[in-house]
Amino acid sequence: MAYIAVLGHGVVGSGVLEVLTTHTASITKRAKEEIKVKYILDLKDFPGLPYSDCFTKDFQVILNDPEIQIVVEVMGGLHPAYDFVKACLENGKSVVTSNKELVAKKGAELLAIAQRNNLNFLFEASVGGGIPIIRPISQCLAANEVTEIAGILNGTTNFILTKMIREQMTFGDALALAQKLGYAERDPRADVEGDDACRKICILASLAFGTHVYPDSVYTEGITKITLEDVDFADVWGGVIKLIGSVKMLESGQVHIMVCPMFVHRGSQLASVDDVFNGIMVRGDATGDVVFYGKGAGKLPTASAVVADVIDCVKHFKARKYLFWDEAKPNYIADFGSMKTSAYVRVAAESGDAAYSAAESVFGSVTRLLAKKPVESEAGFTVSGLTENELQEKLAALEERGVRVLNRIRISDY
Numbered sequence: 187m188a189y190i191a192v193l194g195h196g197v198v199g200s201g202v203l204e205v206l207t208t209h210t211a212s213i214t215k216r217a218k219e220e221i222k223v224k225y226i227l228d229l230k231d232f233p234g235l236p237y238s239d240c241f242t243k244d245f246q247v248i249l250n251d252p253e254i255q256i257v258v259e260v261m262g263g264l265h266p267a268y269d270f271v272k273a274c275l276e277n278g279k280s281v282v283t284s285n286k287e288l289v290a291k292k293g294a295e296l297l298a299i300a301q302r303n304n305l306n307f308l309f310e311a312s313v314g315g316g317i318p319i320i321r322p323i324s325q326c327l328a329a330n331e332v333t334e335i336a337g338i339l340n341g342t343t344n345f346i347l348t349k350m351i352r353e354q355m356t357f358g359d360a361l362a363l364a365q366k367l368g369y370a371e372r373d374p375r376a377d378v379e380g381d382d383a384c385r386k387i388c389i390l391a392s393l394a395f396g397t398h399v400y401p402d403s404v405y406t407e408g409i410t411k412i413t414l415e416d417v418d419f420a421d422v423w424g425g426v427i428k429l430i431g432s433v434k435m436l437e438s439g440q441v442h443i444m445v446c447p448m449f450v451h452r453g454s455q456l457a458s459v460d461d462v463f464n465g466i467m468v469r470g471d472a473t474g475d476v477v478f479y480g481k482g483a484g485k486l487p488t489a490s491a492v493v494a495d496v497i498d499c500v501k502h503f504k505a506r507k508y509l510f511w512d513e514a515k516p517n518y519i520a521d522f523g524s525m526k527t528s529a530y531v532r533v534a535a536e537s538g539d540a541a542y543s544a545a546e547s548v549f550g551s552v553t554r555l556l557a558k559k560p561v562e563s564e565a566g567f568t569v570s571g572l573t574e575n576e577l578q579e580k581l582a583a584l585e586e587r588g589v590r591v592l593n594r595i596r597i598s599d600y
């Protein structure tokens with residue numbers, strides 16, 4: 187019998203209990219041992235559940251129980267999750283977590299503690315919800331040199347964009363629905379401002395390239411500035427707007443990493459990833475592009491990934507699974523301002539034509555987009571072949587001429 191404790195009985199935690207109780211027989215067969223939840227830590231009371239007697243509010247009870255070999259952390263946030271997970275790893279307990287904030291900010295340190303103590307620290311659910319991605323990168327694609335990863339990594343924002351585009355739902359209503367369905371973070375600003383996708387691309391970059399990338403070193407933009415006018419311009423350009431997290435290994439040995447909304451061409455596999463689904467493209471030198479697709483958030487998809495990690499832990503009590511990356515190193519993240527970019531820009535002046543001719547004289551050559559539902563004072567165009575810094579300078583020059591820059595969205599080449 188393998189005894190485990192679950193920290194947090196929210197969306198994911200309750201899903202973990204549901205999966206463990208509904209699939210007990212098959213899970214026991216696969217783990218070759220019965221998995222029994224001995225404790226559930228939560229701040230609230232949950233009377234009337236078949237496992238109500240497992241609840242505790244005291245983490246020390248779990249930490250000090252030698253029978254507990256695996257702790258599942260699904261509380262979220264950095265504190266006290268980090269303190270609890272670290273204490274578990276220092277006290278001989280393997281840890282499974284869905285907490286991307288924890289892995290993105292403390293992964294290198296926690297992996298080192300796990301390695302030192304011959305324990306597992308597994309986090310399949312931290313990226314892509316129910317999509318297998320951590321194990322495929324660390325095991326199935328291990329013969330490749332991964333050169334690039336790009337994808338739709340946040341279910342909530344993809345759900346919001348889909349609802350806005352397909353059903354003309356307002357941003358606020360779509361977000362409220364995503365929260366109701368259990369997709370959003372406790373503080374949904376982490377979803378809509380891009381921080382959640384940033385944490386996930388940091389985890390994938392750290393895993394694929396072996397060096398920890400911290401979220402605060404990554405250029406990050408969310409979806410809050412996107413309007414239906416931008417959606418219309420993306421459509422006439424030939425694509426859709428998606429929040430993309432991407433990382434690319436450069437010849438210099440530095441990584442170009444960012445999170446931002448992008449125009450994605452209709453022909454791209456990522457363009458048809460809608461709703462709460464995520465799509466992640468991993469480019470390997472031997473495999474070429476491998477694309478992973480599935481539900482990126484929600485109770486049962488996420489619980490599925492968590493419980494699979496628990497099963498893996500039980501099967502590897504003695505032979506630790508090898509998952510590791512080194513601490514961050516200086517000058518590893520390429521200077522964002524020097525990177526080449528292509529972008530769509532939406533501007534306004536006394537008339538759309540006036541805004542466009544100002545853009546032509548500042549940028550030289552631009553490609554005008556003609557909106558299906560034009561706004562009298564606005565114009566949209568695309569530019570390419572500039573660095574991020576040059577683009578910023580040109581946009582500032584436009585503003586100096588009295589042209590308002592309403593939005594700027596990068597164009598992806600995926």
Ligand SMILES: NC(=O)C1=CN([C@@H]2O[C@H](COP(=O)(O)OP(=O)(O)OC[C@H]3O[C@@H](n4cnc5c(N)ncnc54)[C@H](OP(=O)(O)O)[C@@H]3O)[C@@H](O)[C@H]2O)C=CC1
Pocket residue numbers: 193194195196197198199227228229230260261262263266284285286287311312315368369370371372482483484485488
């Ligand atoms: N929801 C999803 O689709 C996905 C979530 N994740 C990640 O999984 C983690 C959990 O997410 P989710 O289940 O949605 O979050 P919830 O907020 O639904 O659940 C968290 C639970 O943990 C409890 N909790 C928080 N702090 C403590 C504490 N100090 N001691 C005891 N209990 C505590 C909360 O209680 P209370 O409510 O009283 O504060 C709540 O019941 C997060 O890191 C999230 O980013 C990952 C993939 C998908």
Ligand SMILES: N[C@@H](CC=O)C(=O)O
Pocket residue numbers: 312314315339340341342343369370371377382482483484
């Ligand atoms: N809030 C996250 C939950 C899963 O990681 C998302 O929407 O993707």
